[in-house]
Amino acid sequence: MSDLGADLRRETLISNADPADFLALLKPRVMSLVVFTALVGLLLAPGAIHPVIGATAILAIAVGGGASGALNMWYEAETDALMRRTANRPIPAGRVTREEALAFGLCLAFFSVMVLGLATNWVAAGLLAFTIFFYAVVYTMLLKRRTAQNIVIGGAAGALPPVIGWAAVTGSLAVEPLVLFAIIFLWTPPHFWALALVKSGDYGRAGIPMLPNVAGERATRMQILLYTLVLVPFALVPLALGFAGPVYAVAGFGGGLLMLVWAFAILRAPTPDRLARACWRMFGGSILYLFALFAALLLEWSAGRLAPLLPGGWA
The missing domain is CATH 1.20.120 (Four Helix Bundle (Hemerythrin (Met), subunit A))
Structure with missing residues (x-):
């Protein structure tokens, strides 16, 4: 019965999730800055890129940034529940399960890197993969709870989008x-x-x-x-x-x-x-x-x- 009850509770959580909750996992306000700075980096780069390829690259970078946010919320669900500023996020509020957030974030991360690599080049894709890894693992898992310099070092992840945008056009730094x-x-x-x-x-x-x-x-x-x-x-x-x-x-x-x-x-x-x-x-x-x-x-x-x-x- 206890297993059945756990399954029922999980199904209830899944049924309570809607697209807005999954959008919230992407940290859309942060993503908007990622998209804008990446776009500027892409446009300033020398050379030409087809508008459709350029739009695909920006979309992939945006999705990669959203994947970082989802993985961050998955790992920090218990911490978020303790803070007024984050207590209403989808996971601590009970609208999305941690398992769903993890699967969602990993899928977005994989597909964003693959799409960027196939659409542009693997230098840009590698930088995007590094950005996701740095934010989700180095900053969120290793630094944030261990050092007061977490923001300083972790800021490297948020600073990389214009570099990725530039590399999407040139394949170089x-x-x-x-x-x-x-x-x-x-x-x-x-x-x-x-x-x-x-x-x-x-x-x-x-x-x-x-x-x-x-x-x-x-x-x-x-x-x-x-x-x-x-x-x-x-x-x-x-x-x-x-x-x-x-x-x-x-x-x-x-x-x-x-x-x-x-x-x-x-x-x-x-x-x-x-x-x-x-x-x-x-x-x-x-x-x-x-x-x-x-x-x-x-x-x-x-x-x-x-x-x-x-x-x-x-x-």
Whole structure:
């Protein structure tokens, strides 16, 4: 009877799952940033790629990113249940079983890598496979619960999409996509540590050694500022290398100034309420900053493609 009851409970969980729950396993908000940065990397790459092949490559990268999210949720289901921010995710909320999430994530990972390899090349596919492995195994399983530097090291996975997009066209690496990788890599700690400062109680209950829980609030504030001080000038490297122009300069200088203002506001916030407001401003604003940088590159690429079609462009 106990086995029958377990089977019935499993069937109930399966019947409660709907497409929206499986979509939630893919972490669609994170996936949107993955898709956008990969698209910019693909479009900036020298050479040509057929639009259908390019769209297939971006879809494969998006699915691979979603597979990482599903595997992350599978492994962290018990931890997610302890945190208010994640307790309503499909697995801890009981809408999807861990077994379903694992199978879903593994299938998506396999097919995304195979599709990217067959559609473009195996360098890009290998980078996608490495990204999924790094996020699901190195970051989620090995680092997240063992070191306060989990976000710093694990940020490499989230920084690889533009490199994969570039490799999908060229089959190789170059300085330009590696610079884009480094920008996202440096952006990740101040972005997520701002959230960690606000949600340190959640992370403490879940036993996750985020920097505020290990080094303390003051050290985390300083680390956010230090990383921002490195990020802002480094984000201007595309200008120095010549693959970014005036639109990017406006985003880089203007957005960088705002990032510094937000980081100093976190450092100097005198009360918990002021600190929370400053952290949320950094968390949300940093997303807009990174989006603005990559959107500027995309706009300048579009302008370059359209210039020959404008009056006088053939001269």
